[in-house]
Amino acid sequence: MVSGIGAGVSSIASQVVGPSTSAKPSATTSSFADVFKSAVSSVDSAQNSADQQVMDLLQGKSGANIGQVSVSVEKADVAFQLMMQVRNKVVSAYQDIEKMQF
């Protein structure tokens, strides 16, 4: 179940962020930790690229247009919030498992 969540997270994160910025995880045999790490790093790189685009826009560099920048910023924000929610869910699932008594 846990590895299924991991694959789901990385696929959703890479869809939101765009295939070019996410690191593609290896196939089904990678551990959940690796998958989550790659999802986190793809969110981080999305934030960095959005920040860079904002800085280019503020400096008035050619090639930065406000529509693109707004979309990138929103994408990074959504990816971040998604990651937060998934983390919360995973933590609560872990806590549920902990409570199980045999």
Added chain:
Amino acid sequence: MGLFTALDISASALAAERQRSEIASSNLANVDTTRSSSGSGPYRRKEVVLQTAGTSFSSLLGASGSSGSSSAAVPVGGVELTRVVEDTSAAIRRYEPGHPDADKDGYVSYPSINPAQEMVDLMGSVRSYQLNATAVNASKQMIQQSIDLLKS
């Protein structure tokens, strides 16, 4: 310098343009006034002198020293009406021997006011007033957005 300075500058322009339109209206109203309030001849056309604030001696004095007197000091960069001067051109003389204000030759002196010119001045000051009212709105909106940052 802040956005409130921008508001003050635009406000000074509104005041100056309003005074200018009042002078133009006064000139228009007194086109046929043969006896001025001072009693020494016909009404004299008034003209305004606009000046950028911060460049005239009086505004510099007001800004730096006397805190009590000039509470409404015009900010540097704004505009102020420094003087109202009277037109010194010769009055128009018309031959009207029966008029109570006729001189010994029967001529009456009328003010040398051209109504068309006063109308143009009036329209110009109205347009400038509108422009600066738009500027006030722009500055106000920017201040509101800054305040908005504090919300939530």
Added chain:
Amino acid sequence: MAIGSVQSQLESYLSLTMQRQTVLASNMANVDTPGYKTKDIDFQSEMARALAAPDGSTSEASPHAVTGLMERPDGNNVDIDRESVLMAETQLQYQLGTQLLKGNFHTLLAAINGGS
């Protein structure tokens, strides 16, 4: 930290936009003043200067006279259309800056609150 540098840039951006608005208001106020010359600040170079400043503080930009404007007989060279357009642009720039700043704080707060 990535978030911090964007924030200080946004602060400089907002401060410079505010200063530009003041200069434009001054131009508009003096549209009928004889002998007045239009002023403006060089936004790009002032922005670059603010970036290069080590402590990230924004110094006051110095306005310069604008060239290439037609001068009327009384010496005034303020072009209303130019000022109106620039003022609209400045307003939108300020709005952009505040919205981006808001978004920045929002992300930070989301991280702090843990998304709950």
